Amino acid sequence: MGAPAENGGLGLQSCVSVLFPLPLPKAYDYLCAVGDAPEPGTFVRAPFGPREVTGVVWPSNGDPAAPEKLKAIIDVIDAPPLSGELIDFINWTADYTMFPLGAILRMVMRVSDALEGPRMQTAFVAGGAKPARLTPQRKAVLDIASDAPMTTAELASAAGVSDGVVRGLADAGALTRVDIDPDPPFDPPDLSRAGHNLSDDQQFAADEIKKTVARGEHKAILIDGVTGSGKTEVYLEAVAEALKLDPAAQVLILLPEIALTLPFLGRVEERFAAAPAPWHSELTGAQRRRTWRRVAEGSARLVVGARSALFLPFPNLKLIVVDEEHDNAYKQEEGVIYHARDLSVARGARAGFPVILASATPSLETVVNVDEGRYGAVGLPARFAEAALPDIGLIDMREDAPEAGKWLSPALVKAIDERLSTDEQSMLFLNRRGYAPMTLCRRCGHKMTAPGSDTMLVEHRFDKRLVCHHTGFSMPKPSACPECNAVDSLTPCGPGVERVAEEARARWPDANISVLSSDTAPGPRAMREVLDAMQNGEIDILIATQVAAKGHHFPNLTLVGVVDADLGLSGGDLRAGERTYQLLSQVTGRAGRAKKPGRALLQTYQPHAGVLQALASGDRDAFLAAEAEGRRSLGYPPYGRLASVTLRSRDEIALDNMAKAMRMAAPLADGVEILGPARTPIYRLRGIARQRMLVKARRNVHLQAYLSDWLSRIKKTSVVRISVDINPYNFL
Numbered sequence: 001m002g003a004p005a006e007n008g009g010l011g012l013q014s015c016v017s018v019l020f021p022l023p024l025p026k027a028y029d030y031l032c033a034v035g036d037a038p039e040p041g042t043f044v045r046a047p048f049g050p051r052e053v054t055g056v057v058w059p060s061n062g063d064p065a066a067p068e069k070l071k072a073i074i075d076v077i078d079a080p081p082l083s084g085e086l087i088d089f090i091n092w093t094a095d096y097t098m099f100p101l102g103a104i105l106r107m108v109m110r111v112s113d114a115l116e117g118p119r120m121q122t123a124f125v126a127g128g129a130k131p132a133r134l135t136p137q138r139k140a141v142l143d144i145a146s147d148a149p150m151t152t153a154e155l156a157s158a159a160g161v162s163d164g165v166v167r168g169l170a171d172a173g174a175l176t177r178v179d180i181d182p183d184p185p186f187d188p189p190d191l192s193r194a195g196h197n198l199s200d201d202q203q204f205a206a207d208e209i210k211k212t213v214a215r216g217e218h219k220a221i222l223i224d225g226v227t228g229s230g231k232t233e234v235y236l237e238a239v240a241e242a243l244k245l246d247p248a249a250q251v252l253i254l255l256p257e258i259a260l261t262l263p264f265l266g267r268v269e270e271r272f273a274a275a276p277a278p279w280h281s282e283l284t285g286a287q288r289r290r291t292w293r294r295v296a297e298g299s300a301r302l303v304v305g306a307r308s309a310l311f312l313p314f315p316n317l318k319l320i321v322v323d324e325e326h327d328n329a330y331k332q333e334e335g336v337i338y339h340a341r342d343l344s345v346a347r348g349a350r351a352g353f354p355v356i357l358a359s360a361t362p363s364l365e366t367v368v369n370v371d372e373g374r375y376g377a378v379g380l381p382a383r384f385a386e387a388a389l390p391d392i393g394l395i396d397m398r399e400d401a402p403e404a405g406k407w408l409s410p411a412l413v414k415a416i417d418e419r420l421s422t423d424e425q426s427m428l429f430l431n432r433r434g435y436a437p438m439t440l441c442r443r444c445g446h447k448m449t450a451p452g453s454d455t456m457l458v459e460h461r462f463d464k465r466l467v468c469h470h471t472g473f474s475m476p477k478p479s480a481c482p483e484c485n486a487v488d489s490l491t492p493c494g495p496g497v498e499r500v501a502e503e504a505r506a507r508w509p510d511a512n513i514s515v516l517s518s519d520t521a522p523g524p525r526a527m528r529e530v531l532d533a534m535q536n537g538e539i540d541i542l543i544a545t546q547v548a549a550k551g552h553h554f555p556n557l558t559l560v561g562v563v564d565a566d567l568g569l570s571g572g573d574l575r576a577g578e579r580t581y582q583l584l585s586q587v588t589g590r591a592g593r594a595k596k597p598g599r600a601l602l603q604t605y606q607p608h609a610g611v612l613q614a615l616a617s618g619d620r621d622a623f624l625a626a627e628a629e630g631r632r633s634l635g636y637p638p639y640g641r642l643a644s645v646t647l648r649s650r651d652e653i654a655l656d657n658m659a660k661a662m663r664m665a666a667p668l669a670d671g672v673e674i675l676g677p678a679r680t681p682i683y684r685l686r687g688i689a690r691q692r693m694l695v696k697a698r699r700n701v702h703l704q705a706y707l708s709d710w711l712s713r714i715k716k717t718s719v720v721r722i723s724v725d726i727n728p729y730n731f732l
Helices: 084-097 101-108 136-144 152-159 163-171 200-215 231-245 258-272 285-297 307-311 340-351 364-371 410-421 497-507 524-535 576-588 610-617 620-634 652-665 703-712
Strands: 013-019 028-033 043-048 051-058 121-126 175-180 220-225 250-254 277-279 302-305 317-323 355-359 376-380 391-396 425-429 438-441 458-460 465-467 474-476 490-493 513-516 541-544 557-562 599-604 641-649 672-685 688-697 721-726
Touching: 013 101, 028 043, 084 101, 084 340, 084 721, 101 307, 121 152, 121 163, 136 152, 136 163, 152 163, 163 175, 200 220, 200 231, 200 376, 220 231, 220 340, 220 364, 231 250, 231 258, 231 317, 231 355, 231 376, 250 307, 250 340, 258 302, 258 524, 277 285, 302 307, 307 340, 317 340, 340 355, 364 620, 391 610, 410 425, 410 557, 410 599, 438 458, 497 513, 497 541, 513 524, 557 576, 576 599, 576 610, 576 620, 599 610, 610 620, 641 652, 641 703, 652 672, 652 688, 688 703, 703 721
Parallel strands: 220 355, 220 376, 250 302, 250 317, 277 302, 317 355, 391 599, 425 541, 425 557, 513 541, 557 599
Antiparallel strands: 013 028, 013 051, 043 051, 121 175, 438 490, 458 465, 465 474, 641 688, 641 721, 672 688
């Protein structure tokens, strides 16, 4: 690394390797004083090129470079080191995902200010000289002040006075100043607290999982329970068991979406009389720093978070729970591409602790792992207490068509009328945001697309804008076609939730109707307000996308109408049928979760499709068997291995040339087949063109080794970017 440093003051020297949180494939050697060599996992500052960078001492994998060619470590940071288990997991993840080692470390070190720690904060407690002048405002502050430290803002807010009143009392000696850590530790969970009463099925499942936890060995266990069966209470018993067995143990519960995380935090707090440490994208910088620091030092014993929580610096992780394990949100598609469920199982296997997977509609990969004996499983075949699964019916839209220009069939309208007459709630589900998915010109046929992209602009009538949900581009809806200049010729095609809401409000003007999507409720607080209103019975008809499909309990919801059950059945995705089954099973499962029976009606033009027939009959096993046979016959996961190699460039000629060169350079190997190159379904995105090759291999093929050999034969260029996705989920 560059010229030798001026390190004569170090005396005798030894060498350590340092990995930086940069897209680098390896660690680099540095000098340090003999006897003071930091252990692997220690955070240090070291020169890297022209700047100083914080990195981590990494296990050395070879002979160090000559000392005269090395620079010296600048400083050792006083922070809890990364555990050996986490270092091993980072190394494994880099090999598996084929992303640089430093890029994986960057996901661990994403909170830049957590290593230094925050500045101590000034707070006040009661006690001190009586002020010479006691105004009503000052008295209000002194009445609230106690032995528990409170900041200036907290005291002023509680007393209803200005900050100046508090500072004046402190200056007069009437309040005592104390320093407090702005990142207070999380309260420890109360492990003596009993959980909810369990049904016989729940108790049996909990006892079986607790036996595995008590043995302290790795095993992946699936909780396979229908919607409303109480899977959460079962795995919380396992969480309590893991925390009881080791006073330093830490547990991670992963959830797929923020909308689920926020109410779940309250549920966990109720169970353990202490709030868990949260981790998700809506936290403030200070909140993220607090969670990261307390996880690293081990005092945050229970963490609830989204997929990236898997890369928090746990020193003593003993259990991971992956709730809704089938959910596609666990697949990270930007930056380092990974699947949090698969990496959770791998982390548990390498560190020797159990991993719990929970779902009402488990993924085919998980089901096959259970069938082949690699995973264990416990079942919850019935809903908790008096609730029963909803009756599911199919509406053939060819025979029961809506009125012209409408989207709700007479049968579905009648069912909603009946619920309104009995003060019961209905939900209309359409997994399509906005007013209409496409806007085109009636005169010339021009389709409105995002600049530099092949993505359709979605009309949002409430905002009077056209929006691209892939790139974020937004524009006011023009009054004339940009292609032929025809005025008032742009028309919406197809329904989105806003268009269904427009129809519902016209049909039921006296009903309380709300729309729930990431557009109408863009933040977790706004989303929570709608969900709470629905749960409290304040909404008659909720029109929602998939944000309402899972994890929510609406006691008075007895009807779910799926506006377009065919939406996910096309597109060539190898998981299209499975995804449709999972989504529709989850959303129909919102109905009838309390004492009142539930019903779900699915509008479809393909009533004989296997997915919809399986939903209507409740025969999930037959559907999975058919899905498995189709994958097996084609050699697709989980019966084969699959990788996506995607090429991206703004230069389409360079892209074509690179794709052809790569195809020609592909090594011949038994059990490996390459499909493509071909343009992706969405060819241009943000001005970047994309082509893809799929590498299909038998299960016994070391796919990463094959890909490494292949990529090593290619002359790289900065004009074309190449990325690899092991076991891809997104084919757009």
